[in-house]
């Protein structure tokens with residue numbers, strides 16, 4: 223088989239011309255025109271988790287804009303949530319910016335449905351850089367998606383028109399997807415070889431499950447003196463959407479926004495008397511950031527399985543001067 227875009231990585235770093243049949247329509251762009259310092263490295267939010275990751279071994283690269291203007295890698299989401307971002311391994315000396323899109327996949331090939339896309343301020347991107355998208359991109363565990371790259375404004379693809387290369391490996395080292403290429407601007411796609419995969423990572427923000435909490439169980443209104451040096455008891459109630467015994471108490475925060483106080487103490491008991499165990503936690507009032515004008519307080523955390531949870535309850539500040 224003639225592998226049209228794959229060459230050993232060492233050779234590809236110099237954008238060695240590859241066996242393409244397309245006409246060479248224009249001269250290569252001025253490689254002296256470099257982009258400003260890339261600014262796409264963004265901090266991941268604390269809740270983001272690394273989902274799919276294929277970064278090793280490295281023995282192949284795919285030339286972008288050589289045979290094909292569009293090069294992609296499909297992947298299978300491992301967890302459900304929204305895409306916090308991706309990373310890819312593309313090196314380039316192109317004068318054109320790299321465009322990155324997430325497509326849906328049908329029959330192992332990208333469709334023309336773009337869930338989100340972004341044009342980088344750079345011609346390249348490293349695995350250490352998070353590429354975030356302005357759109358909220360849903361990810362469903364077990365479903366395939368595709369990362370598709372191209373060079374915006376580059377001359378038509380053809381021999382010598384390679385603008386960059388995306389590192390990867392042979393041997394089907396990533397089983398959840400494959401390298402895909404399009405010879406016709408994304409109108410149709412082919413899997414170059416089921417053995418070929420390109421390096422990438424995906425990061426997911428898990429969905430947050432709304433939970434029921436009861437500040438000061440057994441009493442209402444939930445009077446809190448923000449100047450108190452005592453503790454506030456808060457119950458996480460077990461219901462149809464949450465087994466409170468699965469909450470990791472070390473991850474729980476409570477206060478004005480739900481990010482403030484860590485629990486000074488936690489225990490499992492049937493707080494509301496409905497026969498199932500709930501979690502009762504105590505928080506130092508002075509750690510909660512609750513102000514005299516507050517009308518509610520929030521609790522966040524996650525289960526031992528990584529599920530994010532969030533709940534709120536009303537409060538009535540007292541003792542304020």
Ligand SMILES: [Ca+2]
Pocket residue numbers: 394395396397398399400401416417418419
């Ligand atoms: Ca594969």
Ligand SMILES: [Ca+2]
Pocket residue numbers: 436437438439440441442443444
């Ligand atoms: Ca209460």
Ligand SMILES: [Ca+2]
Pocket residue numbers: 460491492493494495496497498499500
């Ligand atoms: Ca209960």
